[in-house]
Amino acid sequence: MDNMQQQFVEAGTLMLAGMVFVFAFLGVLIVFINTVLARLAIKFPDPIVVPHSRANKKSSSKAKGDISPAVVAAISGAVKRYRAQHGQDK
C-alpha cells in the first residue's frame, strides 16, 4: 500500500511540524509575558485603591457577626426612635 505509506509520512510530518509550531508559538508567548508584559506591569502599575480602613471594618464586622456598620447605624437609630416612641429604658 504505497498510498497508505505516503499518508503516514504526511501525517507524521504534520505531527512533527504541528507540535514544534505549537511549542514554539506558546514558547514565544512565554517570552512575551516575561518581557513585554512584565515591563508594562512595572511601568503602569494598577492604581492603589485606598481601602479607607476597609480591612478594619471587615474584621470588626466579622467579629460581630457580619453586620455592616451602615446597618448598625440604621438599627441604632431605629432603636433610639423605638425607645422614644415607647418611653422605655428611661
Place this chain on the structure above:
Amino acid sequence: MDNMQQQFVEAGTLMLAGMVFVFAFLGVLIVFINTVLARLAIKFPDPIVVPHSRANKKSSSKAKGDISPAVVAAISGAVKRYRAQHGQDK
C-alpha cells in the same frame, strides 16, 4: 356553478377530516398523559424537599410580624453592639 359545488365538497371534506384528526390527535395525547406520564410520575416522583421546619418558622415569624430569624439574629447582635458602644442599659 359546478366549480363552487366542488369547492364546497372539498371544504366540507377538509372540515370533516380536520376535526376528526384534531380530536384523534389530542385524544391520543390524553391517553399518553394518562398512561405514559402517569406511570413516569409514579416511577420518578419529585424529590421531597425537606422544609426543615420551615412551616414552623413561617408561622412563628408571621405571628411576630413576618421577620425572619436571620434578621432577628442580626438585629440582636446589633442591639448588643449598640449597647456596648453607648454604655446604656447597664
Place this chain on the structure above:
Amino acid sequence: MDNMQQQFVEAGTLMLAGMVFVFAFLGVLIVFINTVLARLAIKFPDPIVVPHSRANKKSSSKAKGDISPAVVAAISGAVKRYRAQHGQDK
C-alpha cells in the same frame, strides 16, 4: 477649470437649498409643537398622581435618618422579641 466652477455652483446651490430646507423643516416642527402638541397637552393632561401623603412620610423618615416606617416597625418587633427571649430590660 470650467468643471470646478460648475461643481462650486452645484455645491453652493446644495448649501442654500439644504439650509433653507433644514430651517423650514425644523421651523414647521416648532409650529407643530406650539399648536398641535400644545392643544393635545391641554386636552389630555397627565393624570394627577395622588401621592397619598407620600411627601409626609418622606420628610418624616428623612428627619429620622432615612429609615422607612416599615423597617422601623420590623425592628421594633425584633427588639421586643429579643427582649422577650433574653429577659432583659424588665
Place this chain on the structure above:
Amino acid sequence: MDSLTKLWLSTGLANFELGQIVMMLVGCGLLYLAIARSFEPLLLLPMGFGAILTNIPIAGFSEAGGLLHYIYYAGIDTGIFPLIIFMGVGAMTDFGALIANPKTLLLGAAAQFGIFATLFGAIALNYVPGIEFTLKDASAIAIIGGADGPTAIFLASKLAPELLGAIAVAAYSYMALVPIIQPPIMKALTTEEERKIEMKQLRPVTKIEKIIFPLGVLMMTIFFLPSATPLVGMFCLGNLMRESGVVDRLSTTAQNELINITTIFLGLGVGSKLSAEAFLNVETLGILALGAVAFSIGTASGVLMAKTMNKFSKDPINPLIGAAGVSAVPMAARVANKVGLEANPHNFLLMHAMGPNVAGVLGSAVAAGILLALVGG
C-alpha cells in the same frame, strides 16, 4: 431652481397616491389600538409602524434594497421569525394545568371547529362579487380562528402571502377583542347554575411529566402530522428548554431578548404587507368578517363541548373554561375566570382554564399542520 424642483419632486406630497394615504391611516389606527387601547401592543405597534413605513412614496421600504424588504424576505417568507416566536412562547408555557387535567385537551380540540367552519365560510364568500378565494386562501384565512398570531403568520406566509397583512391584522385585532367577543357568547350558551360550578383543585404535576410531555407531543406530531413539526417542534424545544432545568440561560434568552428582537422585526415585516393593493379591497372586508365568525364559532364550540363533558364527567367541569380552548393565551383564560367570578365570587377558574388554553395552542398548530398537508402540497 433646478435643485428646488428636484427637491419638490422628491417630497412625499408630490408623489402621494390615495391608497397610500388610506393605508397610513390604517397604520395609525393600529398604533391607536396598540397605544391607547392596549390591543396586543407588542405586535400591533411595530405592525402599524411598518404599515406607515411601507406606504411612504419614493422611500421604497419594501422594494429591493429597502429595510422592510430585507426583513420580510429574511424572516417571514422563510418562516424563521414566527418559528422563533413559537420557541419563545413554548419557553413561557407551563403545561402543568393541562397535564393535571388532560380531559381539557378535548376543549382545545373542539374550539378548532372555529377554524374549519371558517374555511367553509371563506369558500361561501366566493359568491360575493370581487372575492375569489382559492382553497389555499380560505385555509390561510380560516387559521385566524386558531387565535394564535405566529401560527396564523406562519401559515399565511406559506399558503397566501398576499393576504398575510389582512390576516395578521384580523388575527391580532380579534385576539385583543377576546374580552369583548367572548363573554356574551359564553353567557348565552350557559345557565347561571353552570357558570357557578366550582372545579376540583388540580393535582400537583411532577418534573418528569413536564419534561416528557413536550417530547411526547413532538413524537406524536412526527408520527401523525410531520407538516406541523416546524411549529410544534420549535414550541416543544422552547418548552423542553424551560422544563429541563439544565439550560436556564438559553430558556431565559428565548423568553426575553430573542423573542423581543424577533417581535420587533416580525411586526415591521408583517406591516410591510399592508400595502394599498393588498389591503384595500373587498377581500379584506371578507377576511375581517370571517375572523369575527371564526372567533365566535370557536368560542361556542369550546363552551358546548365543555357543557357536554360536564354531563358525563365524574368531576364537575365549568363550561366557561371551554371558551379558553381558542387559545389567545392567556387572555381567554382570564376571560373565563372573570365571567366565572361574576356568577360566583368564590369561583377561581384561572388555573382550570389554562388547560384548554394551552391545549388550544397545540390544537391550532395541529390544524395548521393539517391544512398545510392537505392544501399546501
Place this chain on the structure above:
Amino acid sequence: MDSLTKLWLSTGLANFELGQIVMMLVGCGLLYLAIARSFEPLLLLPMGFGAILTNIPIAGFSEAGGLLHYIYYAGIDTGIFPLIIFMGVGAMTDFGALIANPKTLLLGAAAQFGIFATLFGAIALNYVPGIEFTLKDASAIAIIGGADGPTAIFLASKLAPELLGAIAVAAYSYMALVPIIQPPIMKALTTEEERKIEMKQLRPVTKIEKIIFPLGVLMMTIFFLPSATPLVGMFCLGNLMRESGVVDRLSTTAQNELINITTIFLGLGVGSKLSAEAFLNVETLGILALGAVAFSIGTASGVLMAKTMNKFSKDPINPLIGAAGVSAVPMAARVANKVGLEANPHNFLLMHAMGPNVAGVLGSAVAAGILLALVGG
C-alpha cells in the same frame, strides 16, 4: 521540509505589505484612543479591532467567505445596522426638553451649516492634486459635520462606500474630541456676560405630547423628505416604543441587547473598510481636515444663532447651548453645561442644552435626507 516551507509561506511575516502594517498601526491607534482615552469606545474599540483583522495577510477576513465580508454586506451595505442603532438611540432619547422649549430646534438647524459649508469645502479641496471628490463623495464627507455616527455611516454606505472607513474614523474621533474642539470656539464667540445667563426652568411635558411628537416628526418627514424616512422612521419607532409605555420589553431590548449586538458588528464592519488602499491616501487627510472644519463651523453657527435669538427672545437664552446643536448626544450638552458652570457656578444648562442637542440629531438626519434626495439619485 516541504511542510515547513508551506508553513512559512502561510505566515503573516512572509506576506506582509507595508500598507497593511500601517493600517494595523492605525487600528492600534483607534484601540488606544478607545481604551486609554475613552474616545467613543463602544464604536472605536470594535472598529479598531476590525481594522486590524481586515489587514491580516492571507486570512481574508474581508474577502468572499470571510467573517467581515459577511458582516459588511449583510449589515452595512444594506443599511440595516445603522438603522437598528438609530432605533435604539430613538428609544434612549427623551424629547422632553425640546418639546418644552421648541425654539431650540432653530439651534439644531443652524448647526447643520457645518455640514453644508463642509460640502463646499470638500469641492474646493479638488484643487489639491491627488484629491478628486465627486459631489457624492463631498456629501458623504460633509455629513461628518452632523456629529452623528450612524447617520454618517448610513449616508456614506449609500453615497461613497469607498470612503466609509475614513468618514467613520473622522466622525467618531471628532465626536470624542467635542470637549476639546468646542470650548475655545464657544468662548471666542460669547462674552462673559452671555455665558453667565441663567435660563428659565422648563415646563413639564405631558405624556401625550411625547407620544405624538415622534409621529409628527415622521409625518413631516414623509410629507417633505421621504428620502430621510429610513433614518427618521427608525428613530421615531424607537422613540415611540419608549414613550408609548405599552411595549416596555421591546423598548428595553432595543436600548440594550439589540443595540449592543449591532454595535459590535457595526464596528467590525466599518473597521473592515480600513484597508490600506482605501485609507492611505491624500483624500483621507482631506477628510480628517474637513471633519475638524465641519465641527468647528457647526459649533460656531449654533452659538451665533443662539446669540441672535437671545437678542430677540423674551426669555433669556444662553448662547452656549447653541453649540449643543451639532448633536454628539449627550457630550455636546455636557460641554455646554460645563462651560456655563465655569462662568457662573449657579448656571445649570444641561437640561436646556438637551433641546438643541436632540434637535441636532433630527437636523442632521434631515440634512442627510436632503443630500440623498439631491445627490444620491
Place this chain on the structure above:
Amino acid sequence: MDSLTKLWLSTGLANFELGQIVMMLVGCGLLYLAIARSFEPLLLLPMGFGAILTNIPIAGFSEAGGLLHYIYYAGIDTGIFPLIIFMGVGAMTDFGALIANPKTLLLGAAAQFGIFATLFGAIALNYVPGIEFTLKDASAIAIIGGADGPTAIFLASKLAPELLGAIAVAAYSYMALVPIIQPPIMKALTTEEERKIEMKQLRPVTKIEKIIFPLGVLMMTIFFLPSATPLVGMFCLGNLMRESGVVDRLSTTAQNELINITTIFLGLGVGSKLSAEAFLNVETLGILALGAVAFSIGTASGVLMAKTMNKFSKDPINPLIGAAGVSAVPMAARVANKVGLEANPHNFLLMHAMGPNVAGVLGSAVAAGILLALVGG
C-alpha cells in the same frame, strides 16, 4: 376518502425509514445525556433536538427552504456561529492565572499532542475496511483532542462538513466525560507524593497586562499563523472587550444574550448534520474511538510535561495541573483540583490549573490554524 389517503400519506408513519428512526433515538440519547446527566446541556440539548427534527420524514427541516437548512448555511457553513461563540468565550475568560505563571503555557502546548497523535491514528484507521479518511477528514477528527467545541465545529465545517455531526457529538460527549476519563490517567502517571505537591500562590496581575495580553496573542497569530486569526482574533476581541473596562455593555452582551442566542442556533444547526447517511456508518464508530484516544493522549501528555517541568523548575509544579492543558474549560481545571484535594486536603489547585486550562484553548486554536494552513489549502 381521497383526503384520508392524502392525510395518511402525509403522516410520518407512512414515510419512515429505518435510518431516520435510529437517528431520532440518537437524538433522544443526546437529550438524555443533556437533561438527566447534565452532559454539556447547553449544546447537547439543542443538538439532540436538531437531530430529531432533521430526521423527520417529509418535514424537510434540512432541505432548501427548511429552518435547519437556513441555520446551517447562514451560521455554520460560513463559520459565523462558532466565531461568535468564541468571542463570547473570550469575554468570559480571565487570563490572570496564565499571566501570573506563564510556564503553564507549555502544559497547554504539550496537551495538543492529543490532536496530532489522533491525526496519525485516523490515517491508520484507513486499514479498517469501510473507513476512508482523507488527510482533511483526519485533521477535522483530530481536533476533537483539542477539547474545545467551537474550534472543533469551526474546523470541521471547513475541512470535513460531512463529518461535522459525528465530530461535534464526539467532542462534546468527551468534554462532558472529562471527570470520568481523566482521573485514572492522572493517577496512573503520578505518584501520591507528586499529587500532594502544593504550589506557590500566584502573584497579582495588573490591568495593563490583561489588556495587552490579548493584543499580543493576536499579533503573534498574525505574524506566525494567519489561518488561526478568525478563531484567535474573535477570542481576543472578546477578551479585550472584557479587560479594557470601557465597553462593559458590549462585553456583558457578548457573554450573555449574544452567546445564548448563538448557542441555540449552533446546536440546532450541528444537530441538522446528524442524518442517517452521515452518521450511521463505520466512520462514526472510528471517530468516537479516536475521540477517546485523543482525550486520553492529551491528558497524558499534559501530565507528563508537568512532571518533567516539576523536575527542572525552581517552584514546585503539581503534575495534575498538566491534565488541564486539554482545555475543556473549566471542567478540566476542576478535575485537577478535585484529584489534588483527594491526595492532600489542603491542596487547592483550581487557580493554578486555570493557567494550563486557558493555555489549552489557545493551543488548540493554534493547532486548528496549523491544520487549516497545511491541509486546508
